Amino acid sequence: MSTANVLRSDGRTADELRALTIVYESLDRVDGSARFGFGPTQSLTSVSGPIEIRPNLESPSQATLDIQIRPLASVPGTDSKALATTLKSILTPALLLSHHPRTLVQIVGQALCGTGSGSGTGSVGRGWNASLIASLVNASVAALMNATSVPMKGIVCAVAVGLVRSASGGVLVLDPSExxxxxxxxxxxxxxxxxATLPSTPTDSTDIPPCxxxxxxxxxxxxxxxxxLSDARTLAEKGAREVWKALKESVGRMEAPLKASDDRKASTVEDIHAASRDTDIHEEDDVKMEV
Structure with a gap:
């Protein structure tokens, strides 16, 4: 299939992703959270765990992974539950759940967009479009990276590929828009x-791990x-590498606020120690005056 440099309606070439958005949201009452988007196709995911689990649900050999997907509107339906099961099968190979047996790791994904095409509206039978599924996968991985409480053996990156047929054949396009x-x-x-645990090939890049x-x-x-299918996979792998690079770069932005917070804590501790020293000096002066 062709992946020629054909200009699309939004000006992109066939093998070009939309602008990637990665934001670490710092939601309350969760261990990690992140928003990921391909252009306006965005989703928000939170991670909680490892946390206590009800005895009837615990596994003696590994943590129990629970994933819930919420559409933009209405309550989760059959499609949302099916997608949650799919995401569980995608993320499980990347997580070292055996490090925390008898606990629960919960991931909650929220679609931040939705149209009549079935992209997160929750309409039964309409499904979720491939770009939004990819966004949810990447947002989940970013939230896990933000949490740092669940060990990972690798990073999962997802992208969508579409086929546009024409009179001259078909053109594969990366990250199709709405x-x-x-x-x-x-x-x-x-x-x-x-x-890095995967076997490498001669064509693998030195700065990107095998996939x-x-x-x-x-x-x-x-x-x-x-x-x-082979051409679509090749195109998708190219896009996934771009997602991996974006996630790697986002780690620096995630650590910057943490470093600033640590600096503020250190400054506060120093102020406390300084205040304590001043108090001790004043107390010594008081004792001398009394003598």
Missing amino acids: SELAHLTGGGCFAFLFS SLLWTNYTSTSPFDERE
């Missing part, structure tokens, strides 16, 4: 695990074409 969904005749989400495909739901209205 306006492009109606023109797609195929597409899906691809999730990759990046980990392997964890999951995809790529489908097409035409009969199965192995070459189409």
Whole structure:
């Protein structure tokens, strides 16, 4: 399939992602939270745990992973619950849940966009578009990185790929936008695990760890074409590497507020010690005056 530099409706080339957004939200009562977006296709995820779990749900060998997905509007329906199960199968290989047996790790994802195309509105039978699924996967990983309470063996990065058919054939496009969904005749989400524990290949970059495909739901209205799937995977892997780089760069922004907070704490401690020393000096002066 072609991935030529064809300009799309928003001015992007076929292999170009929309602007990536990664924000660590610092939500209350959770251990980590993050917002991730491809352009306006955004989602928010929080992580709590490891925390206590009811005895009837605990596992003696590993932490129990519970994922809940909430649509933009209405209550979670069948599609939301199915997506939660999918995200659990995607994230489990990246987590070292055996380090915290008999506990609970809870991830709650919230769609921050939604249209009639089924992208997070919660409408039964409409599904969730591939770009929003990818956003939820990446937001979950960013929230886990923010929490630092659940050990990870690697980073999962996800992107969407769509197929636009034309009279001359078909063009694969990376990260299709909402306006492009109606023109797609195929597409899906691809999730990759990046980990230094994976075997490397001669084509792997030295500054990016090896990756392997964890999951995809790529489908097409035409009969199965192995070459189409292979080309879509290649394009998706290129986009996933860009997501990995963005997540890596975001860690520095996440640590900056923490360092500032530590500096403020250190300054406060020094002030307390200084005040204590001043108090001791005054007390010694009082004793001398009494003598």
